[in-house]
Amino acid sequence: MTVAGVKNICVVGAGNMGHQIALSAAIAGYKVKTTDVNQEILQKAEQFVEKYLPDRVAKGKMSEEVAQAARSNISFTMSLEEAAKDADLVIEAVIEKLDIKHTLFRQLDEICPPHAILATNSSFIVSSKIAPVTKRPDKVCNMHFFNPALVMKLVEVVKGPHVSDETANTVMEVCKSMDKVPVLLKKEIYGFLVNRILAAINKEAFYLYDMGVAAYEDIDTAVVYGLGHPMGPFRLMDLTGIDLAYYIDTERYQETGDPANKPSPIVVEKFVKGEWGQKSGKGFYDYSKK
Ligand code: 3HC
Numbered sequence: 001m002t003v004a005g006v007k008n009i010c011v012v013g014a015g016n017m018g019h020q021i022a023l024s025a026a027i028a029g030y031k032v033k034t035t036d037v038n039q040e041i042l043q044k045a046e047q048f049v050e051k052y053l054p055d056r057v058a059k060g061k062m063s064e065e066v067a068q069a070a071r072s073n074i075s076f077t078m079s080l081e082e083a084a085k086d087a088d089l090v091i092e093a094v095i096e097k098l099d100i101k102h103t104l105f106r107q108l109d110e111i112c113p114p115h116a117i118l119a120t121n122s123s124f125i126v127s128s129k130i131a132p133v134t135k136r137p138d139k140v141c142n143m144h145f146f147n148p149a150l151v152m153k154l155v156e157v158v159k160g161p162h163v164s165d166e167t168a169n170t171v172m173e174v175c176k177s178m179d180k181v182p183v184l185l186k187k188e189i190y191g192f193l194v195n196r197i198l199a200a201i202n203k204e205a206f207y208l209y210d211m212g213v214a215a216y217e218d219i220d221t222a223v224v225y226g227l228g229h230p231m232g233p234f235r236l237m238d239l240t241g242i243d244l245a246y247y248i249d250t251e252r253y254q255e256t257g258d259p260a261n262k263p264s265p266i267v268v269e270k271f272v273k274g275e276w277g278q279k280s281g282k283g284f285y286d287y288s289k290k
Pocket residue numbers: 059061122123145146147148150151152195198230231236240244
């Protein structure tokens with residue numbers, strides 16, 4: 001299937017990444033069905049869309065016509081069957097647990113039309129770990145968006161050894177049609193490009209913090225004003241989720257056995273306390289008053 005064959009997109013997982021990916025696709029003109037097992041998350045996603053589009057129009061960043069079309073292009077359902085049965089492309093954005101992704105991709109493989117591409121937005125799980133549970137491994141690939149997905153242009157498209165050229169090309173073209181900037185990774189590698197670079201920055205930031213060299217607020221200030229990054233590593237972790245940082249480091253440590261990959265003590269502490277960043281109202285910084 002070429003990009004011309006992609007009309008209907010199903011996004012599974014309506015959390016922060018999922019609903020912004022879904023809305024980006026709806027704004028680009030795709031018919032998008034968004035699904036989640038959690039009704040509250042699904043409702044919040046719909047509320048976000050209902051506020052975001054008029055806000056963009058009021059800000060003069062989007063025409064009324066585009067906003068109205070996007071609203072009618074996106075729908076929400078708790079039924080995976082309903083969301084995926086006519087999908088040409090599925091983008092999965094659920095929790096970063098391999099067993100959950102396996103169960104989901106098995107179901108998607110049964111529900112979706114045979115031509116459908118099944119992509120995962122996973123931050124670190126390569127699609128060759130997921131594809132074997134389906135009967136269409138050539139159509140299972142990584143399509144990795146960045147947070148906040150409505151703003152960040154980059155998408156990493158990862159062509160594992162099982163992924164056909166056609167699938168990779170189609171996903172690249174879909175990204176472009178969504179006004180994104182895709183990069184193709186010709187090989188699977190843990191953390192892809194950006195998260196590997198980010199991990200190196202985070203590792204050094206944690207080292208400096210753990211050594212008592214500076215407060216994390218000051219490390220963030222240094223990175224913002226010394227390197228020109230839009231936000232420092234600790235504030236960025238609050239945005240992407242300290243739970244995600246914990247899962248990434250734990251998985252990496254389990255895979256490699258290298259103690260250097262263990263999550264930092266402060267990440268473990270915040271993970272256990274449920275201080276996961278913006279999504280929980282507190283992480284390294286406090287968001288409860290916003
Ligand atoms: N959702 C949607 N839009 C948002 C948003 C959000 N959460 N936050 C900000 N925006 C939009 C605003 O509406 C505004 O749009 P406009 O200019 O068109 O009107 C624009 O972004 C700028 O917003 P603000 O002026 O309020 O704030 P900033 O200028 O500080 O920008 C930011 C906020 C875009 C989040 C910026 O700080 C930034 O780029 N931060 C770095 C983000 C980053 O590095 N992301 C990648 C993380 S790694 C990742 O996601 C991989 C994963 O696997 C972990």
